[in-house]
Amino acid sequence: MAGLTIPSATFSSTVKSFTLDEVTKHNKENDLWVVINSNVYDLSRFAQLHPGGKSVLLNQSIVTSFYRCVQYLISLVLPPEPQSLRFTAGQDATTVFYSLHRQEVLERPQYTRLIVGKIQDVEEQVTPRIPGSLSSVPYAEPTWLSKEFTSPYYTDNHRLFQRKMREFVDTVLREEALKCEEKGTRISQEVLDKMAETNLLAMRLGPGLHLHGRILLGSVVKPDQFDYFHELILDMEQARLGTRGFIDGMLSGMVIGLPPVFNHGSPELKARIVPEIMEGRKFIALAITEAFAGSDVNGLQTTAVRNGDFWIVNGTKKWITNGTFADYFTVGCQTEEGLTVMLIERTEGVETRPIKTAYSSTAGTAYVTFDNVPVPLGNTLGKVGQGLSVILSNFNHERWTIIAMCTSAQRVIVEECMKWTSQRIVAGKPLSSQPVVRAKLGDMISKVEACQNWLESITDQMNHMSHRDVADKLAGRIALLKQFASKAGREIAEDAAQIFGGRALTPSGMGRLIENYHRTSGYDAILGGTEDVLKDLGVRQALKKMPSNVRL
Numbered sequence: 109m110a111g112l113t114i115p116s117a118t119f120s121s122t123v124k125s126f127t128l129d130e131v132t133k134h135n136k137e138n139d140l141w142v143v144i145n146s147n148v149y150d151l152s153r154f155a156q157l158h159p160g161g162k163s164v165l166l167n168q169s170i171v172t173s174f175y176r177c178v179q180y181l182i183s184l185v186l187p188p189e190p191q192s193l194r195f196t197a198g199q200d201a202t203t204v205f206y207s208l209h210r211q212e213v214l215e216r217p218q219y220t221r222l223i224v225g226k227i228q229d230v231e232e233q234v235t236p237r238i239p240g241s242l243s244s245v246p247y248a249e250p251t252w253l254s255k256e257f258t259s260p261y262y263t264d265n266h267r268l269f270q271r272k273m274r275e276f277v278d279t280v281l282r283e284e285a286l287k288c289e290e291k292g293t294r295i296s297q298e299v300l301d302k303m304a305e306t307n308l309l310a311m312r313l314g315p316g317l318h319l320h321g322r323i324l325l326g327s328v329v330k331p332d333q334f335d336y337f338h339e340l341i342l343d344m345e346q347a348r349l350g351t352r353g354f355i356d357g358m359l360s361g362m363v364i365g366l367p368p369v370f371n372h373g374s375p376e377l378k379a380r381i382v383p384e385i386m387e388g389r390k391f392i393a394l395a396i397t398e399a400f401a402g403s404d405v406n407g408l409q410t411t412a413v414r415n416g417d418f419w420i421v422n423g424t425k426k427w428i429t430n431g432t433f434a435d436y437f438t439v440g441c442q443t444e445e446g447l448t449v450m451l452i453e454r455t456e457g458v459e460t461r462p463i464k465t466a467y468s469s470t471a472g473t474a475y476v477t478f479d480n481v482p483v484p485l486g487n488t489l490g491k492v493g494q495g496l497s498v499i500l501s502n503f504n505h506e507r508w509t510i511i512a513m514c515t516s517a518q519r520v521i522v523e524e525c526m527k528w529t530s531q532r533i534v535a536g537k538p539l540s541s542q543p544v545v546r547a548k549l550g551d552m553i554s555k556v557e558a559c560q561n562w563l564e565s566i567t568d569q570m571n572h573m574s575h576r577d578v579a580d581k582l583a584g585r586i587a588l589l590k591q592f593a594s595k596a597g598r599e600i601a602e603d604a605a606q607i608f609g610g611r612a613l614t615p616s617g618m619g620r621l622i623e624n625y626h627r628t629s630g631y632d633a634i635l636g637g638t639e640d641v642l643k644d645l646g647v648r649q650a651l652k653k654m655p656s657n658v659r660l
C-alpha cells in the first residue's frame with residue numbers, strides 16, 4: 109500500500125491509501141470499515157458506541173442488497189462467509205451517511221481519529237465548507253456576495269470586512285455558540301475578551317464617536333469609515349450561527365442598554381462605565397418592560413422617589429435580556445415629573461431571577477426586582493420626566509438590528525432547505541422533485557430576498573441621514589419592515605419544519621438549525637415591538653404625512 113499525503117481540513121498526516129476491494133474485506137462485526145467521502149474509517153470499536161446503534165452499520169443498503177444478491181448467487185457455487193450477507197460494513201457509505209448526519213459530525217476530533225486512510229484516486233464527493241468561506245448554494249448568500257452580481261451599496265472595504273467577520277464567527281464564536289446554546293450557560297469571558305479585542309462589542313453599537321481611537325477587527329476598517337453597512341454585515345454574520353439564545357446572550361443587552369447612557373448620561377457617568385462595558389468586563393441590560401406594561405411604556409409601575417441626592421426605586425421588570433448577569437440596568441421609572449430613565453447598579457435591593465423561556469437560558473433572561481434601591485441623582489439619563497424620548501431614541505436602531513439578524517437567520521434556513529431537498533431521496537427521487545416542495549422553496553427565497561433588498565435600501569438611507577431624520581422619516585418604514593421580516597421568518601420556519609419533518613423537532617442532528625429557528629423565530633416578532641403594534645405605527649407615521657391637498 110503506497111503512502112499518500114493529503115492536505116485536508118480534517119487531517120494532515122501521511123495517510124494510507126486503499127482500494128475499495130481492500131476495504132470490502134473489513135466487513136465483520138469486529139473488523140468494520142466504511143468509506144465516507146473517500147476517507148476510510150475503522151469503526152470496529154466505535155460500532156458499540158455509535159449513537160445510531162451497531163446494527164445499522166451492519167445492515168444492507170439497497171445498493172449493497174443488490175450487490176450481495178449477486179454475491180449470493182455466486183455463493184451457490186462458492187459459499188461466502190455467512191456474516192458478509194448483511195454488511196453495510198466494508199462499503200462506500202457516503203450517501204447513507206449524509207442522509208443521516210450533518211457534515212459537522214465528521215469534523216469532531218473524536219471521529220477524525222477513526223480515519224485510517226483514503227481510497228486511491230477517488231475525488232471527494234462532498235466538499236465541506238472551509239471556515240470563513242462563502243456558500244456556493246444558490247440564495248445562501250445575499251446577491252452582493254454571490255458570484256457575478258454587483259451592488260450599488262457595498263465597497264471593497266465592506267467585502268474585506270465581511271470576510272474577516274465570517275472568519276471570526278466560524279473560528280471564534282461557532283463552537284462557543286453551540287456549547288452555550290445547548291447547556292444554557294453564559295458566554296465565556298475568554299470569548300468575550302476576543303470580541304472586545306477586535307472591538308466587536310463597540311461596533312455593535314453602530315457608527316459614531318465611541319469608535320474613535322479603537323482598532324476595528326485588526327484595522328480592517330477605520331473608525332470614521334465604519335458605516336451602517338459595516339454594522340449590517342456584522343449583525344448578519346453573527347446571526348448565521350443559528351443559535352438564537354446565544355445571539356442574545358452575546359450581549360444584546362448592551363446593544364439596547366448602553367446607548368441611552370452614552371447619549372444621555374453625564375460625562376462622569378460615561379467615563380466611569382462605558383469603557384468597561386465596551387471592553388466586555390461589565391454587563392448592562394435594558395430594563396423597561398414589566399409584567400404590568402410592555403410596549404405601553406407609559407403604563408410602567410416601577411417608581412423612583414426623590415430623597416436628598418438619591419432616587420429610591422421600587423418595582424419589578426420582566427423579560428430582561430442578559431439580566432441574570434448584568435452589573436447595570438438602564439431602567440424606566442415613574443417619577444412625580446413623569447417617566448424618567450436612570451442607570452441602576454447591581455447593589456443591595458436589586459435581585460435577578462432567571463425566567464425560563466422558549467430559547468436557551470444562555471441569553472440570561474431575567475425577572476428583576478428593585479426593593480428600596482438608592483440611585484444617585486447623577487445616574488439620571490436625560491431630563492427628568494422625559495424618559496419616553498430617551499427610550500424611543502434607540503428603538504429604530506434596535507429594530508433595524510433585529511431585522512438584520514432575522515433576515516440572515518432566514519437565509520441560513522433557505523440554505524438548509526436547498527441542501528436537504530436536494531440530498532434527501534424519497535421513493536427514489538430527491539425531495540426537490542416534488543412541485544409542492546419547490547413551491548415552498550419559492551416562497552422562502554422570495555421572502556428572504558424581499559427583506560434583504562428593503563433592508564439594504566433603508567440602511568443606505570440611514571447612512572445619509574441624521575439621527576433626527578431617521579426618527580422622523582424612517583421610523584415608520586423600519587417598523588413596517590420589522591413586522592414584515594418577522595412574519596416572513598415565522599412562515600419560513602413553518603415551511604422548513606414541514607420539509608424536514610421529524611428532524612425539525614430535535615435540537616441535535618440533521619434538522620438542528622430548523623428546530624432552533626422554528627422554536628425561536630417568534631422572538632423577532634415580539635422583541636423590540638410586536639408585529640401588530642409596529643404595523644400600526646408604520647401606517648400611522650405615513651398617515652401623519654398625508655398631504656391635505658390630494659384627492660382621487
Ligand code: HEM
Pocket residue numbers: 142144149151158159160161164165196201204205208209210213214219222616617618
Ligand atoms: C464515521 C462514521 C460515523 C460516525 C462518526 C457516526 C456518528 C453518529 C452520531 C454522532 C450520531 C448522533 C446523531 C448526530 O449527531 O447526527 C449518529 C446517528 C446515526 N447514525 Fe451514525 N455515524 C457514522 C456512520 C454511520 C453509518 C455508515 C450509518 C449507516 C447506516 C449510520 C447510521 C446512523 C443512524 C441511523 C443514526 C440515527 C439517526 C437519527 O437519530 O436520525 N452512521 N451517528
